[in-house]
Amino acid sequence: MSNNVASHLLTDSGLDIPALEKALGQIHSHDTDYADLYFQSSQHESWVLEDGIIKEGSYNIERGVGVRAISGEKTGFAYSDEISEDALKKACNAARTIAPAGGKIAVAGFGEQAYPQRYQPDNPLLGMEEAEKVALLKAVDGYVRKQEPDINQVVVSLTGVYEEVLVAASDGTFATDIRPLVRLNCSVLMENGDRRERGASGAGGRHTYAFFQSDENGRPAFEQLADDALHMARVNMEAVASPAGTMPVVLGSGWPGVLLHEAVGHGLEGDFNRKGASTFSGKMGQRVAAKGVTIVDDGTLQDRRGSLSVDDEGTPTQRNVLIEDGILTGYMQDKMNARLMGVKPTGNGRRESFAHLPMPRMTNTFMMAGQYDPQDIIKTIDKGIYAPNFAGGQVDITSGKFVFSSAEAYLIENGKITAPVKGATLIGNGPEVMQKVSMIGNDVALDRGVGVCGKDGQSVPVGVGQPTLKVDELTVGGTA
Amino acid sequence: MQIDQQIAEIQNIVDDVLTMAKAKGATEAEASMSKVQGIAVSSRMKEVENVEFTNDGGLGISVYVGKHKGSASTADLSKAALALTVEKAIDIARYTSEDPCTGLADAALMATEFPDLELYHPQELDPEQAMKIAIEAETAALDYDERIVNSDGAGYNANQGIRVYGNTHGINAGYPSSRYSLSCMTIAAKDDDMQRDYAYTVSRRPDGLKSAHSVGQEAAENTVSRLGSRKINTANVPVLLDKDVASSLFGHYVSAISGGNLYRRSSFLLDKLGAQVFPGWLNIQELPHLKGGLASSSFDAEGVATKDLHVVENGKLSQYLYTTYSARKMGQTPTGHAGGIHNWIIGDTGHTDKALLEEMGTGLLVTELMGQGVSVVTGDYSRGAAGYWVENGVIQYPVHEVTIAGNLKDMFANIRAIGKDRDVRGGVQTGSVLIDNMKIAGS
Numbered sequence A: 001m002s003n004n005v006a007s008h009l010l011t012d013s014g015l016d017i018p019a020l021e022k023a024l025g026q027i028h029s030h031d032t033d034y035a036d037l038y039f040q041s042s043q044h045e046s047w048v049l050e051d052g053i054i055k056e057g058s059y060n061i062e063r064g065v066g067v068r069a070i071s072g073e074k075t076g077f078a079y080s081d082e083i084s085e086d087a088l089k090k091a092c093n094a095a096r097t098i099a100p101a102g103g104k105i106a107v108a109g110f111g112e113q114a115y116p117q118r119y120q121p122d123n124p125l126l127g128m129e130e131a132e133k134v135a136l137l138k139a140v141d142g143y144v145r146k147q148e149p150d151i152n153q154v155v156v157s158l159t160g161v162y163e164e165v166l167v168a169a170s171d172g173t174f175a176t177d178i179r180p181l182v183r184l185n186c187s188v189l190m191e192n193g194d195r196r197e198r199g200a201s202g203a204g205g206r207h208t209y210a211f212f213q214s215d216e217n218g219r220p221a222f223e224q225l226a227d228d229a230l231h232m233a234r235v236n237m238e239a240v241a242s243p244a245g246t247m248p249v250v251l252g253s254g255w256p257g258v259l260l261h262e263a264v265g266h267g268l269e270g271d272f273n274r275k276g277a278s279t280f281s282g283k284m285g286q287r288v289a290a291k292g293v294t295i296v297d298d299g300t301l302q303d304r305r306g307s308l309s310v311d312d313e314g315t316p317t318q319r320n321v322l323i324e325d326g327i328l329t330g331y332m333q334d335k336m337n338a339r340l341m342g343v344k345p346t347g348n349g350r351r352e353s354f355a356h357l358p359m360p361r362m363t364n365t366f367m368m369a370g371q372y373d374p375q376d377i378i379k380t381i382d383k384g385i386y387a388p389n390f391a392g393g394q395v396d397i398t399s400g401k402f403v404f405s406s407a408e409a410y411l412i413e414n415g416k417i418t419a420p421v422k423g424a425t426l427i428g429n430g431p432e433v434m435q436k437v438s439m440i441g442n443d444v445a446l447d448r449g450v451g452v453c454g455k456d457g458q459s460v461p462v463g464v465g466q467p468t469l470k471v472d473e474l475t476v477g478g479t480a
Numbered sequence B: 001m002q003i004d005q006q007i008a009e010i011q012n013i014v015d016d017v018l019t020m021a022k023a024k025g026a027t028e029a030e031a032s033m034s035k036v037q038g039i040a041v042s043s044r045m046k047e048v049e050n051v052e053f054t055n056d057g058g059l060g061i062s063v064y065v066g067k068h069k070g071s072a073s074t075a076d077l078s079k080a081a082l083a084l085t086v087e088k089a090i091d092i093a094r095y096t097s098e099d100p101c102t103g104l105a106d107a108a109l110m111a112t113e114f115p116d117l118e119l120y121h122p123q124e125l126d127p128e129q130a131m132k133i134a135i136e137a138e139t140a141a142l143d144y145d146e147r148i149v150n151s152d153g154a155g156y157n158a159n160q161g162i163r164v165y166g167n168t169h170g171i172n173a174g175y176p177s178s179r180y181s182l183s184c185m186t187i188a189a190k191d192d193d194m195q196r197d198y199a200y201t202v203s204r205r206p207d208g209l210k211s212a213h214s215v216g217q218e219a220a221e222n223t224v225s226r227l228g229s230r231k232i233n234t235a236n237v238p239v240l241l242d243k244d245v246a247s248s249l250f251g252h253y254v255s256a257i258s259g260g261n262l263y264r265r266s267s268f269l270l271d272k273l274g275a276q277v278f279p280g281w282l283n284i285q286e287l288p289h290l291k292g293g294l295a296s297s298s299f300d301a302e303g304v305a306t307k308d309l310h311v312v313e314n315g316k317l318s319q320y321l322y323t324t325y326s327a328r329k330m331g332q333t334p335t336g337h338a339g340g341i342h343n344w345i346i347g348d349t350g351h352t353d354k355a356l357l358e359e360m361g362t363g364l365l366v367t368e369l370m371g372q373g374v375s376v377v378t379g380d381y382s383r384g385a386a387g388y389w390v391e392n393g394v395i396q397y398p399v400h401e402v403t404i405a406g407n408l409k410d411m412f413a414n415i416r417a418i419g420k421d422r423d424v425r426g427g428v429q430t431g432s433v434l435i436d437n438m439k440i441a442g443s
Helices: A004-009 A017-028 A085-098 A130-147 A209-213 A221-237 A255-268 A270-274 A335-341 A374-379 A430-435 B003-023 B079-093 B127-142 B212-224 B243-256 B259-263 B324-330 B353-360 B408-413
Strands: A034-050 A053-071 A074-080 A153-169 A173-192 A195-205 A244-251 A295-298 A319-324 A364-367 A383-395 A401-413 A416-421 A425-429 A437-440 A451-455 A458-466 A469-477 B028-044 B047-065 B068-074 B148-167 B172-190 B193-203 B235-241 B284-286 B309-313 B344-346 B363-370 B380-391 B394-407 B415-418 B433-441
Touching (some): A004 A034, A004 A153, A017 A053, A034 A130, A053 A085, A053 A130, A074 A085, A085 B047, A130 A153, A130 A209, A173 A209, A195 A209, A195 A221, A255 A295, A255 A383, A255 A401, A255 A458, A401 A430, A401 B363, A425 B394, A469 B380, B047 B079, B193 B212, B243 B363, B243 B408, B259 B324, B353 B363, B408 B415
Parallel strands (some): A244 A383, A364 A458, B235 B363
Antiparallel strands (some): A153 A173, A244 A469, A295 A364, A425 A469, B028 B047, B028 B148, B148 B172, B172 B193, B235 B433, B284 B344, B363 B380
16 A cells, blocks of 8 residues: 555555455446545544633544446445445445446556645644643633623634545546644624624634644734634624615625635536536636636645645646636536536545535635725725625526625725625626626735535535625615 | 334444443433435436435534533444544543533433334335436426426435434433435526526425425426516515525524523523514414424433423513523523424414415515525524515516515514415424515615
């Protein structure tokens, strides 16, 4: 065996390379085009501080293998939470029932491909002593209470994941990956008489926990995180009702990129386009956004939450330009949809775990910088909304309708940012809104590493980003 | 193996794990374990697309060492993994703080009776049969109307499983259950307009599902009727939440009266016990022992016995929902709501769906809600919506790309009527809900 991951996932369970070849051969004895085995083991921990004390701690272990057989557009899938030759055989027998007996394709010999590592193969759970994890939570709580002694509720949580995966496929793919992922969240509740408002923030990435203690603008990163949560609560304490109706909206840089994720990203996933179910189907090479709009999905960014060295099908990730200067140039693909559409996989085949089927998913999706100073963008608006922070969104990829909810927003009046307004849902149509992007800022930023994307009941970590953007018209769901 | 035997085996594992926890220094411990087997079969364009064999299980344990809590869980049920899981939980309890409110619920609250709630209706998991059903639904949809041009597929799911809970008070109870569902999603197009919609049916019994044909037809009907959707002007109008989406409104209410949000002072319904939240005619009952109910259970996730409750009486907030922990934080008694609610039946005003449209007169019938724009802290509500514009009780045309907004406090108080035809496909059973006045944001 070539590495530690293979030794943990295979050797320790009495499996070896010939056993994997045999399993894949067993599937290919039926009339299948492709088969893969996905071995995974993961450890997950979380620590929660509330009321100033460490209230909860939990630890979870998971381990298993998923077996997939593809025949044309059909997929057979089975999995087992036990890794053994017997369990593997059973899963292979179940998965191959998708196709009749009589194989036509031989299993290719495994070739291990070299690819760049996009993060360190560290185990965050072991990289810090328990006492120090607890101390980190208390440091965040202490910092918040020092800034705002009257604060009522402070909840801080720390989570870490260490995951080892191994993919072996009948096309000769053999890949392993070690994936750390950490996250720190802070949520505060402020009260004034009957008024209560919450503020929350989070950060993370494919790091160890030391990331949160590292220097950010001359102080530990967790202090910035706590400040962000406090800022949101303070702003919302003063917020007035948001206006309702269609108006110009300026979206802040960074996390508001969730707009692109919903309005554009999902609609450019290969499966929806192969099936002709997306509002972007059949539009390759056409103008789908205003000039100047360039949108990229890039799984190669160092240490980012949405990054992967190889995707869950063993394809190295890459930088995929989805829209270039307003023209649709690429979809995101997994192996199956790429094959059926006659294109190459793009490193976007992802799955929540061994117990889920892979499909085309985003990694880190963002818009490239434009030329405008963010201040100059605000100045162009007489009456509108400035929305620098969002809670989340949803899209109907067929009609293109998408929503996202602001968590912090302000009125723009006569070219100036004025009163904060309550969170409101913004709604639009992806392709239409992309045509209405009239100014793009020079301040592109990625989010702080908190994105979770859901599709078909499967969650995966993602990144989003964008510069400050002006959209000439969006519907703002306020009450005023 | 017989199901009773399987349950007994899992109960033995739970017993072993609890004994192990005690031996390693736990003062109290609780463990739950589940095993679910199933198939998920989908079709697309009348051909089989995916056949998935699902097999999920896991064990979770919480230990209390004095007043320090630690939790761990595993999907690997080997002896070695179970032992490691217990050790990890004990380890964690060394680092969590002393918390006077932590620990098991009082022994006196544990469930002692475990009636058969008719949740388990096994049927052989047959992918061939499942394929037939999915394809039949999709075929009915695709053949319904020439404007149905594409399909996102139909899916048939069947799951059968066991859930066991035990703790060191001595309770160790388990029961089997099953769940079957069929869904279909279609795409309709006319000129440049493309819309999708769906229909589904779910039941504890395989023969409790609506026919494949009717699910397919309903999906197609829903989808075709959305073609030609328009925006409407920004306005204040009455809103009728169709029963398909109305349960979400009571979902926000559940969240607002849940102990976890109360002790965190994170609910707009804090300190409102006994207050008039809904109109006087509105009652909500919780019936945990409903035979064959999708949210039925004789005990909650902490072993606490569940019982029938009047959650809302004459429109008044008559019951908060407590877990053991949130109850102790608030100086109350647990109500059997660890893990969620059990079959809420929302009272109605006897209106048929047609009568509700007439009662509304002119306004927006909402059949789809999008996004997460709801704050339980403040009650502020703003969500994306699609549906139909109604004038004088008659549907005029489909509407999309609008939001409906208000505050839950006002929305609850302004419920004018609730239909008698209930959606029974979830934990909240409600008819369509007519709300007097909401802000629609559109053009």
